[in-house]
Amino acid sequence: MNDLIPGAAVEGTIRFWDQDLYAPNVDPVEVRKLIGMVFQKPNPFPKSIYENVAFGPRVVGMPGDMDQIVETALHRAALWDEVKDRLKSSALSLSGGQQQRLCIARCMAIEPDVILMDEPASALDPISTARIEDLMVELKQHYSIIVVTHNMQQAARISDMTAFLTVEIDDAGGRVGRLVEYDRTETIFTKPADERTEGYVTGRFG
Numbered sequence: 001m002n003d004l005i006p007g008a009a010v011e012g013t014i015r016f017w018d019q020d021l022y023a024p025n026v027d028p029v030e031v032r033k034l035i036g037m038v039f040q041k042p043n044p045f046p047k048s049i050y051e052n053v054a055f056g057p058r059v060v061g062m063p064g065d066m067d068q069i070v071e072t073a074l075h076r077a078a079l080w081d082e083v084k085d086r087l088k089s090s091a092l093s094l095s096g097g098q099q100q101r102l103c104i105a106r107c108m109a110i111e112p113d114v115i116l117m118d119e120p121a122s123a124l125d126p127i128s129t130a131r132i133e134d135l136m137v138e139l140k141q142h143y144s145i146i147v148v149t150h151n152m153q154q155a156a157r158i159s160d161m162t163a164f165l166t167v168e169i170d171d172a173g174g175r176v177g178r179l180v181e182y183d184r185t186e187t188i189f190t191k192p193a194d195e196r197t198e199g200y201v202t203g204r205f206g
Helices: 028-034 049-060 066-076 096-108 126-139 152-158 185-190 195-201
Strands: 035-038 114-118 144-148 161-169 175-184
Touching: 028 035, 028 049, 035 096, 049 066, 049 096, 066 096, 096 114, 096 126, 126 144, 126 152, 152 185, 161 185, 161 195, 175 185, 175 195, 185 195
Parallel strands: 035 114, 114 144
Antiparallel strands: 161 175
16 A cells, blocks of 8 residues: 555565565555455545446456446445445445445455455444444455454454554664464453453453
């Protein structure tokens, strides 16, 4: 995501299908096709509902009937019944929860291998949050989904595996992220191995 930002620097290695994603020969467009992203705040394009979903498939040159691709993605995002009669309407006319489900449909339209979600429900009301969580539980049957959340109850409800990460100050005074613990969600929330994890999930800090 930082490919074109001047001064951006990356250290380390991220391997996906045994390929270093930061290797010089890797095509960022292909990476973005294989790894979908849903952001904290709904960010539909200022286009119609239909064009939002069709945008990705057109960019990557997906074969097939575009109407069917759009309909399938909207069905998967549990949004089709709500928008099928107004596909030409602006995506910005949708509610916040509908916009986030549209962004999920847009992500799924290119059929990624993995979906990354950054606090996907934090900007939504409780009813919309419940719908997004139900959708994530359904989608995890078909996709690998990585969710970043500070909501402990949400993590306990929707995830199979949980990683607890924290920030430490290194010798140079810089902030460094550290993986504290990774295990089945039930274990993380009932019998964590690290006292820092226990302190966080029990609300002693954080």
